[in-house]
Amino acid sequence: MKNKAYKYTSNMNKLKPTILAVLMVFLSFSEGFSQNKKSNAPVFSEVVYEGKDQVYIDNPLLEGEFYNPLLQGCYPDPAITRKGDDYFMVVSSFVMFPGVPIFHSKDLVNWTQIGHVLDRKSQLKVQDAAIAMGVFAPDIKYNPYNDTFYMITTQFAGDFGNIVVKTKDPFQGWSDPIKLKFDGIDPGIFFDDNGKAYVVHNDAPNRGEERYDGHRVIKIWEYDLENDQVVAGTDKIIVDGGVDPSKNPIWIEAPHLYKKDGMYYLMCAEGGTGGNHSEVIFKSDNPMGPFIPAPSNPILTQRYFGNNRNNKVDWAGHADLVLGPDDKYYGVFLGIRPNDKNRVNTGRETFILPVDWSGEWPVFENGLIPMEPKLKMPAGVTENKTGQDGFFPNGNFVYTEKFDSEKLDFRWIGLRGPREDFIEFTKNGLQINPFNVNIKEVKPTSTLFYRQQHKKFEFNMTMDYQPQSEKDLAGIVCAQSEAFNYVFGITKVGNDYMLLLQRTEAKGRGRDRKVSSEILASAKIDLSKTISLQVKADGDNYEFGYSTDGNTFKNLGGQVSGDILSTNVAGGFTGNLIGLYATTANDAIVE
Template sequence: MGSTALLLAACAGTVSQGEAPAPAADGPLTARFERFTYEGRDPAFEREVGPDEYLNPILAGFYPDPGITQVGGDYYLVNSTFAYYPGLPVFHSTDLVNWTQVGNVIDRPDMLDFDGLELSRAVFAPTIEEHEGTFYVANTCVDCGGNFIVTATDPAGPWSDPIFMPEVGGIDPSVFFDDDGKVYVINNDGPEGEPRYQGHRAIWIREVDPETFESLTEQQVLLDGGVRPEENPIWIEGPHVYKIDGTYYLSAAEGGTAVNHSQVVLRSDSVTGPYEPYEGNPILTARHLDPDREMPIAYVGHAAYVQDDEGEWWATFLGVRPYEDEFFNTGRETFLMPVRWEDGWPIMTEGDEEVPYVAKRPALPDAGTPDLPMHGNFTVTEEFDEPLGFEWMTVRIPKTEWWSAGDGALTIEARPEALGETLQPSLWVRRQQHIAGDASTSVTFTPQEAGDEAGLVAMQSDAYWYKLGLAGSEDGPVLRLRRRAGADSPEAGEVVAEADGEGLAGQPLELRVTFDGADYDFAYRPEGGRWTTLAEGVDGKILSTSVAGGFVGATLGMYAEKGE
């Protein structure tokens, strides 16, 4: 299912089909995964979609903070990934609806250092721009270097090493190329002087050198606090400047990333202001809508604009889909909406308008469903015939080659570094993209001692996860479901359920997680046998942002661990 851009994906030899991957006397302990299947059965996607319509979200699952740019008939989109690696996925589309991942911006181990970072730190909201044949991604590595820019002549990569901008504080930088040749960096940072209240931020601008991105002018404030400073607005961030028909527009997110999230817009005759806010701000929000409405799309904001070949304007932005109250496990997703212009202002929603699940598609030729669908209900199976595809991620940045993929198997070395220890564990995961569905894998593993374990993981962070694995114990192999539900819980988690693993070691074993909102079921079977439920209806809310916190969504995948 595609090739990976990871330079570390060179591999040791894989184990032949059906052979139990027991370690050699002096070799590593490995687990062999021969299949991973993901199926989505989301009730929100069981809708009729006409030939001239599209379905939101356009990128389902944990794809937040979308930045977008256009080059002719091609559109490119990037998302944040925080401390997952490879980082900052790059998508391509010709119709704004169907997207194919073509690479990752952060795909070399020496580009950044995520060591010791919590999963919701590292690379935050990226922006992407194209200018005279060069692509620019501006980003912040939080707690790992600050604001930086990378460049490429092909958005599929390779991307340059980061060019850090130590003079630029805060987060969420973007680059604006004016038509007089000047280049500006716009960013979120603290206000002038001391903040007046918690969440008091400002949007700043400075001219920079187009090659080195060193500051050429002193920074100055474009927007202090928000569009109504007398109301003490919080967390103005994600700024973009656009020049449209001679007028400069400043658009930014406001209100924080939760229920009060929104998008606001201002305009000016000068790139450095002063900027006049739109009286009807915000131009996008769901904070005033009934939270009990059916299948709500909430937390909307962090928008970026693009114009299609027909002259119509569109916005990509993030939102969430709670299954109950404010609980959602699919993270912040990427949505698409048309932008209508009224009296020189770009408007997305007004009054009680909601972000639609189904809307009229752009007047662009239908690109067709990509090989790896990104929205709607679908089933995909990875049989590991090729190196890992772009959709797979691990936690933090690997420093050794502990996996190999190809020839029908993913082989993972069991190492002492485990999820829960803020380290770089042996695991590969993909996003949970649906409220309901399941994921399953086939693993062959022979634990050698207590603490050896390999299997299926459902995780939100180092502190919130479930692991269903075949493990070694003092009494022999055991099939075990473990859970960690908070930083105060033991790093190794607690046992939720277990079964005798006699006869399962060294043989293909299928593991499955089935999820429906807050309910997660875990089951197993010897290959070709009957499914046995090990635990039913366990609490999936621990994988939600409302419980686990942070900015990421739930992911599902495969892991292996070595006992100390």
């Protein structure tokens, strides 16, 4: 025993120099990393978002009611499926990372976000895509014949095009994408009761057969489930133009195929995803057609009503159907709630309506009259738990985030790259390690975004930050895109710390398009105290403010227009994204 102890001690003595050297390197590295974290990396300790829309004050929920839209803010192009008592719904995400939010419900009223379908770099390659590109119009369907869920979509980035991913369990993640061999957009997948599968999608007309601007067609393919690929040579145009080709209908798209009572129904959006948007339906006794339009089309639209109606909902369309828990059909679809100047700052949102399919054709109940802000819950659903116990909130609500858990809420997203590439949890809050990229660049940015969900809201955040130079900036960004945004942040000018408000907007088109930025206001700021920054809006009027006591906010820049944060001014498809922003490539310079 004595000899063994001596041998152990002797060996340890020989190893001491090596261990000491390794330890010194580790300590040196750790110390350097710690210093890097402290320099120009803001730490955000709290965010409070509060929605204050008048429509919810004027229309309190009664027993048995729930609010419409289901998902407020930029959650467009919903698709839905059912397995047993479980409902799963997905929406478009463009270049948001992770991509394709996925929600789960047991009753179509109470929803939880269970994650994202495309949550890793191998699935989502949008790192160099403009904000209006990326992932569009996902479809999700459950196939009972192989007990597998499929999500099919178009990814305008990463040399993907149309893709499909699969899973046995949506709670456990999805496969890497399989690239599909067809062009066009908005693919939908359908599983027949004989085990066959089909894909439908929007496409351009055959070459030389284009009749007018906006002329599109719907195609169908047989789908090989063994090889996860469309069957070459089976493609066929089943709708050419739209419901009434003699009227040159535009943008027939977003097709979904259903089967009921032995007949096949093809439901599509028509009219473009703006003021003329609608949902239309066709029928056939064969999935390959021919398809005959319903005489009562459209079956859903808000395009016939005046602009001055109260609590206006518009642009309704791009829908999907599912059988509800009460054995009644329901349709989810996109719509907008424009502000007082008819601008779309909350983006396209997810709505729901019951569908009457007691006759030959389905019709959205009250989908052809001005929509109301609340609905009756499906028969048998007894509790509205939105905003409680982890269920997604709607109506007016307060969301408080203290970043005191190492699991980030799914509502927080990045642009073009994973959040994990720039965030770090510390004992004092969430640290953003800034990229040498600013919000105007078409690259992954070190910005953590939250969607604007109300026309009237406040977004307050508290941070600890000391910029080292004028290239450093951290604060809030309100972004509709890389070319339309407000930056409200702290930088350094000489020996002074400065808070500034910058407006960026693009003018012109194509080669004549120019992006210009303007500093609207600036002020010296004392960083010896904890700083809180605020953005709030009431319709089109936005205000930015700051506080050193967390209670009293001082305005900077007065009242500014939210015009550049709306899709009908800035274009694209997103709503306003409010970001916790940090950069070491600041170009907002105070003279």
